[in-house]
Amino acid sequence: MTSSRRRLWAECSLTAPSMLWLLVFFLLPTLIILAIAFKPADPSGGIAEGWTLQTLASLRNPNYPEIIFRTVWLSAVTTFTTLAIAIPIAYYIARSKPWKRDLILFLTIIPFWTSFLIRIFAWKAVLHPDGILKNILVFCRLASPDTLLLYRPEAVLLVMIYTELPFAILPLYAAAEKFDFSLIEAAMDLGAGRLRAFFSIFIPGIYSGLLSACLMVLIPSIGSYVIPDVVGGIDSQMIGNVIAQRTFVDRNLPAASALAAVLTLVMVIPLIYFLRVKKTADKSPTPAKEVV
Amino acid sequence: MNKRSKLPGLLTWATLLFFYLPIILLVINSFNMSRTGGSWGGFTLKWYGQLFSAREIWHALRNTLIVAFISTAASTIIGTTAAFALHRYRGRIQDAHYFLVYTPLVVPEILLGISMLLFFVALKVNLGLTTIILAHITFCISYVAMAVLSRLQDFDLTILEAARDLGANSWTTTWSILIPVIFPGIMAGALLAFTLSIDDFVISFFVAGPGSTTLPIHIYSMIKRGSMPLINALSTILLAVTFLAILAYQIISRHNRPKED
Numbered sequence: 001m002t003s004s005r006r007r008l009w010a011e012c013s014l015t016a017p018s019m020l021w022l023l024v025f026f027l028l029p030t031l032i033i034l035a036i037a038f039k040p041a042d043p044s045g046g047i048a049e050g051w052t053l054q055t056l057a058s059l060r061n062p063n064y065p066e067i068i069f070r071t072v073w074l075s076a077v078t079t080f081t082t083l084a085i086a087i088p089i090a091y092y093i094a095r096s097k098p099w100k101r102d103l104i105l106f107l108t109i110i111p112f113w114t115s116f117l118i119r120i121f122a123w124k125a126v127l128h129p130d131g132i133l134k135n136i137l138v139f140c141r142l143a144s145p146d147t148l149l150l151y152r153p154e155a156v157l158l159v160m161i162y163t164e165l166p167f168a169i170l171p172l173y174a175a176a177e178k179f180d181f182s183l184i185e186a187a188m189d190l191g192a193g194r195l196r197a198f199f200s201i202f203i204p205g206i207y208s209g210l211l212s213a214c215l216m217v218l219i220p221s222i223g224s225y226v227i228p229d230v231v232g233g234i235d236s237q238m239i240g241n242v243i244a245q246r247t248f249v250d251r252n253l254p255a256a257s258a259l260a261a262v263l264t265l266v267m268v269i270p271l272i273y274f275l276r277v278k279k280t281a282d283k284s285p286t287p288a289k290e291v292v
Numbered sequence: 293m294n295k296r297s298k299l300p301g302l303l304t305w306a307t308l309l310f311f312y313l314p315i316i317l318l319v320i321n322s323f324n325m326s327r328t329g330g331s332w333g334g335f336t337l338k339w340y341g342q343l344f345s346a347r348e349i350w351h352a353l354r355n356t357l358i359v360a361f362i363s364t365a366a367s368t369i370i371g372t373t374a375a376f377a378l379h380r381y382r383g384r385i386q387d388a389h390y391f392l393v394y395t396p397l398v399v400p401e402i403l404l405g406i407s408m409l410l411f412f413v414a415l416k417v418n419l420g421l422t423t424i425i426l427a428h429i430t431f432c433i434s435y436v437a438m439a440v441l442s443r444l445q446d447f448d449l450t451i452l453e454a455a456r457d458l459g460a461n462s463w464t465t466t467w468s469i470l471i472p473v474i475f476p477g478i479m480a481g482a483l484l485a486f487t488l489s490i491d492d493f494v495i496s497f498f499v500a501g502p503g504s505t506t507l508p509i510h511i512y513s514m515i516k517r518g519s520m521p522l523i524n525a526l527s528t529i530l531l532a533v534t535f536l537a538i539l540a541y542q543i544i545s546r547h548n549r550p551k552e553d
Contacts, residue, residue, distance in 0.1 A: 012382045015389055018374035018433055022392040022545065025430040029411035030403075036410050046413060050331050090305060092300035106542070107308050114315070115491045119525040122314035125321065130316060130328035162314075165307065179350065183499060189422050194297055223400020225494060230515060240402045247498065253410060260406045 037258040045251035055254040059262065064242075071238040072266065074153065075221035078160040082168045082217050083210070085161075090172035090209075091202060095181060105173070114165045120230050123159045124150065125230065151233030164220070165290050168213040175209020176202075211278045215271070222267050239263045315531065317536060322524035339525040349526065352510040355421060355460035358507045359496075359506060360489040368482040370429070371436025376479075377438065379444040404431060405498030412499060419501030427499045428489045436481035444478025476544065483541055487534070 007035030034101050038056055042048040093104050111119060127149040137143035149155060179202065187197040203210070232241075239259060246256035320341070326333030343349060370398065374393055378386055382432075410425045412419060450474075455465045471478075493508035500509055514523050 011377060011385070012371045014377035014380070015385060017370045018393060019385075019389050019436065020395070021370055021430065025408065025411070025426060026404075028391065030399075030409035032410050032414060033403075033407050036414065038414060044471055046414050047410075069477060071441055085303065085307060088300040090306045093303045095296075095300075105309070107311070110535065110538060111311050111315075111485055113538050115508065115511075115527070115530055117491075117493050117508055117515070118317070118318070118530060121511070121515050121527065122318040124515065125318060125524070136332065158302060162310070164310070170390070175384060188415075220397055220400055224400045225402045226512075240400070243402060243406055247406065247409065256406055257410055260403055264403060265401070266401075271398065 007197060033257045033260050033264070036254055037261050040252050041252045043253045045253070049251055053179040055258045056253050064262075067242055068262070068266065069236055070153070070236070071222060071224075071240075074157060074160065074236075074238065075218055075224070077157060078164060078221045079214060079218045081157075081161050081281075082164050083172075083213060084201065086168035086172050086213060087167060087203070087206075087210075089169050090176040090206070090285065091198075093169075093173050094176035108166050108169050111163075116163065117226065119163060120227055123155075123162065124231055127155055132201055150231055151236070152230065156228045156232040156238075158222075158238045159223060159231050160221055164217045167216045167220075171209050171212040171216060172206060173209075175212075176208035179205045208278065211274055215274050218270055219265055219267055222270075223263065239266070305361035311322065318524050319528045319531065322521070322528040324521070324524075325388055325472070327521060334494055339521040343522055343525045345528075346522070348505070349512060351506050351508075352507045355504060356490055356507040359421060359424050359428055360486050362425050363489050364482055364486045366425075366429045367432030367436050367485045368478060369483070371433045371481055372439040372478055373438050374433065375406075376442060378441055393434050393437045396431055397438070400471070401419070401492075401494040402498075405495040408495070409498045413448045419499055421503045423501065424496050424504055424506065425497040427495050430491065431495065432485035432488060435484045436478075439481035439484055440474060440477045480541070 013181050030116055034046060035089045038051050038053065040048040040050060040052045040054065051231070088206050093101055096104065118256050124129055128134070129148065129150065131149075134143065134149055137147070137149075138145055143149075183201050183205065184197045187201050188194065192200070223245055224238050228241050229244070232238075239262065242257045243263065248260060296329070299442060323335050323337070324333055325336045325338075330467060374389070378390055378393065404427070408423070409419075410428070412423050423466065452465050455469055456462075462467070491508060492506075492513055496506050497509055507512075511523060511526065514526075
């Protein structure tokens with residue numbers, strides 16, 4: 001066997017297991033979503049024979065535009081708020097002493113490893129009509145005894161921000177760690193105010209991390225399902241909830257797959273935009289470097 | 293005059309408090325006699341007692357562990373070979389390979405769940421523990437591959453050439469140098485896969501069948517049915533286990549981290 005053939009054989013034997021597995025269990029199922037959207041539903045909860053356009057026509061449901069709009073709106077507000085909180089935190093961690101930096105990072109990583117369901121449930125207990133937050137608010141006369149904190153879009157927003165924050169802090173910190181903070185001092189020596197230095201030197205300097213954080217928060221937010229299901233009400237449903245409802249309640253898999261195709265579309269648009277911006281951002285030197 | 297703003301620091305500590313306050317309240321409430329947790333009704337361990345006598349929980353725990361062990365073992369092997377291939381080779385095949393390994397990391401769980409459900413239903417596969425395991429292996433591969441790949445990228449491959457120049461064959465270089473050096477990466481990947489598998493709710497919920505209830509699926513139905521003190525107790529136990537696992541992980545990774553100087 002020649003060495004180039006042996007090399008090819010080695011590459012194939014290392015690549016094949018993951019490549020074949022992901023082709024069969026990831027790519028194929030993703031493509032099947034599109035195919036099944038054109039199949040009729042089987043009354044017993046399966047997929048019937050033949051092809052139809054009826055499932056796609058079911059997407060004209062008058063409730064859908066509102067649900068899609070709400071999904072995009074809640075995800076956008078979550079992303080914006082999360083980044084607004086996470087950027088100063090990343091700045092602070094990067095400028096802290098090593099022991100403090102390790103401590104804060106450790107405390108940020110723990111929620112990342114703890115069960116997602118438990119963290120959401122913890123909030124359900126806090127916001128519960130007989131829960132502690134309500135009791136405090138009523139005691140301080142900030143809320144009347146019949147105020148409902150749970151089962152509304154604001155509760156969904158709060159818990160989404162809560163669960164997504166660690167995902168924004170980590171990539172932002174990774175970018176801030178590489179940032180040269182003497183640039184901020186230089187800008188301030190040259191007369192820039194504290195805020196001006198922060199916004200025109202620090203923010204452009206961590207641009208690439210900012211884009212990653214944005215993506216890490218926005219995409220899972222658009223696909224949210226458990227949070228609106230547990231702490232939201234009927235007026236806080238998102239696309240994910242309707243997919244689950246079609247799957248488990250109506251047992252109409254073609255309708256669920258048509259909605260999943262819509263969700264993919266809603267998600268792919270920002271994804272492509274970010275990846276393109278990120279590519280150019282990674283190639284061109286950051287403005288902060290140009291200053292030097 | 294050039295004093296730093298106190299605002300980022302205040303925000304950071306306030307956010308950490310925000311992270312932990314609901315969890316701390318949950319732990320406290322697991323010992324609270326009062327059902328809803330709005331006020332303190334006295335110390336009790338009765339919720340833990342009820343928890344240990346609930347048979348469904350033990351059954352769900354057994355299912356969760358079976359799924360986690362099998363999918364961790366399989367995804368660690370497949371993910372590690374994937375990382376080796378991605379690190380060592382370049383070209384069009386590896387570009388496609390990277391795309392396949394990376395994309396599941398950015399696709400929302402609900403899409404992975406529904407697509408795998410449709411796939412299994414289209415093939416008329418019976419839903420159950422097997423389908424959950426297949427689904428878990430699928431998403432864990434990507435995490436393991438990324439963990440091992442990041443370790444490989446820190447590793448100076450010229451050591452391997454040096455070993456070969458000194459007469460070691462490729463078997464020896466692989467097993468006595470490469471594997472030991474990247475072992476922490478493989479361990480980190482396996483631990484990540486194990487945790488993700490144990491925690492996964494959305495994907496499991498979509499591909500689960502009758503009798504294949506895992507712990508997260510069981511917790512979800514408890515949240516829906518509203519036996520709050522029991523979930524508090526169960527969550528407290530799980531939080532304690534996770535906390536110990538993270539601590540162990542931190543110690544392992546610190547121990548193996550190359551010294552920075």
